Amino acid sequence: MATQGSYYVPEQSKLPLFASLGMFLTVFGAAGWINGSESGMTVFFAGALVLASVMWTWFSTVIKENLAGLNNDQLKRSYVWGMGWFIFSEVMFFAAFFGALFYLRQFAVPWLAGEGHSAMTNELLWKGFENEWPLLTTPEQVREGEAAARFIGAHEPMGWAGLPLINTIILLTSSFTVHFAHTALKNANRKMFNIWLGATVALGIAFLILQVEEYVHAYEELGLTLNAGVYGTTFFMLTGFHGAHVTLGTFMLLVMWLRGLKGHFKHDDAFGFEAASWYWHFVDVVWVGLFIFVYILGS
């Protein structure tokens, strides 16, 4: 808490305004694109390009400031708090989807099947629909028949023993490797740091490749799709957002690996790497939740 030296308050900066512009173009373009406007895609990519280049410059600036010794310990603590609370906000984002899974599975589907005080809902609206999880036959399928239904359940649920188990092992291992990298860095063992961190990145990429394979399997062989009712909905939204976070985390670690090769980190000054590794641990913990609630309890 005590302030030492003077806190670095940066001069004027063009970055925030352009970051906002980039963000705006990205989402405005995305919305247009999704709504089928001609220019949407172009605007989206233009925005993404602006945003990406601003972020690149922004992070480079911060790194340069750090290398130039402008950042005192107090500022570094601000970064630590910043990253910590950012991760907390991400936890809450996933909480919304885990909560939805819980609600749909414990309440919505049973009620549609007439449980609780909802006997008439089933009788009048969804006659013949039965409670099951994973939900393989949607209420609409029961009422309208296969041909007319928009939501057609999967033929088979995704098991947990195959790819998902392998992916679990991969991610758990990667949490260890990134930890070993950290230890190596603290011991100023640069070589081992590069090796362990490189291994982590490789594991992240392996995870993503296997997840793509899993999705192909789901779509082609199991009939498990986004349209497969709430089972498909929760399956893909949870694993999909997790996958997106793994992608981001892998990218962050890759950047840290490259920075490590350039000799950026010192044994007691490696916030960038540490932040990326916390993020990685967070992604890992989310996966454990997924593995239990989506895969094991959902198959």
Next chain:
Amino acid sequence: MAHGPAKGISRWLFTTNHKDIGTMYMWFSFAMFLLGGAFAMVIRAELFQPGMQLVEPEFFNQMTTMHGLVMVFGAIMPAFVGLANWMIPLMIGAPDMALPRMNNWSFWILPFAFLMLASTFFMEGGAPNFGWTFYAPLSTTYAPPSVTFFIFAVHIMGASSIMGSINIIATVLNMRAPGMTLMKMPLFVWTWLITAFLLVAVMPVLAGAVTMMLMDIHFGTSFFDAAGGGDPVLFQHVFWFFGHPEVYIIILPGFGVVSQVIPAFSRKPLFGYSSMVYATASIAFLSFIVWAHHMFTVGMPLAGELYFMYATMLIAVPTGVKVFNWITTMWRGSMTFETPMLFAIAFVILFTMGGFTGLMLGIAPSDIQYHDSYFVVAHFHYTMVAGAIFSLTAGIYYWLPKWTGKMYNETLGKTQFWIAFIGFNLTFFPQHFVGLAGMQRRVPDYALQFADFNMLSSIGAFMFGMSQLMLLFNVINTILAGKRAEKDKVWDGAEGLEWTVPSPAPYHTFSTPPQVK
């Protein structure tokens, strides 16, 4: 760092200075306040008489929706962030916010977000028309195409709020001057610290809610569609898990402002400081576990109704502690009634009424009668207008001399207060009665027996709207032609570090931290 602001427009566009950013937040939110106010005027003009006079029902729906969205996300929230930016570093003796560039990013996202939201008026099918709570399936299956733009606008507003809050948390936890322990912090700082925590916790949930909508609308998922095993009620759960903490996000900083203003004009320290801190924290905690009191009529199981009813009642306890402390602070104080104090006292009285109607609504069996009636509208305007807007106004008048170095016109301020006070009550007090008698909210027409009270409401609303233009005039007049504020400590009863710096506060303050005893 020891220099003044840059010249010209670049000062504002590229700034990293907490005071500049605070100022921009305040002006932006005031602009949004006028925009949202204009929508309200359309609503009240249509409701001036029964029958359909001015607008199509479809457009009326867009007005109620956009009024709520703009006021909540564009006016009240950014205005308090503006106050936070200006005051938190001054109050804790910090040179600036912890992450100054990110601070400016949080701000500049907002004009873009609202540009995007406002642009929906010009799109095919018109602007969002599903209410500010955007319940599925109105906001999914039956939504106009512009809903996609609404969704992304909410996403980036959320990003802005999260970054802003992270900044506030880092500032408060990391930048306090030596000796400024947590339990010495001014209450405004405390309430904002807790608010920031609420924001980081629930804005992502809102992002989740709109993401589910996006997926349901465009990508074939069935979160909110019973045909696929989903449930529209799920939307309400996710929304109100965000929404109830959100109402405390809106009011807690207001509690903070009032807890600064009342002691200053009572010339007594705040009564029960630590109980205020604990009450704020308890309110924040409880706000996470009461959300379904908005859903009593939706068909929840009985156990749910009962649980959410009792949990809601509990909030009255810490809220009561606060009201008690404000009143006790005034008790036997040497009170004077300058404009900020008038607004603060009106806040205490009117917010308490809003709390009581909240309590009435929190009783599940009675809420079945009150729900979706004008009684609810009266309740939340007592909390959000007499609560959030009055406390904001109190804060603006209280700190304006510190910001500008000039004194506002007291007569004009008091006149504004009385017009606002009367206008507000004229607008919303009758709504309790029409609501209890069965007038539904969000409907552009009403039965004849409600005509008189609605006319009163509309007249009050125009008065209230006018009083806000007086505020605008008073602020501009202060900046351009106000009398110099003579002292650093503008109000003789005011306490705190912000009154130790000159008026106007120099561009950079506390570059070397003060020592707090």
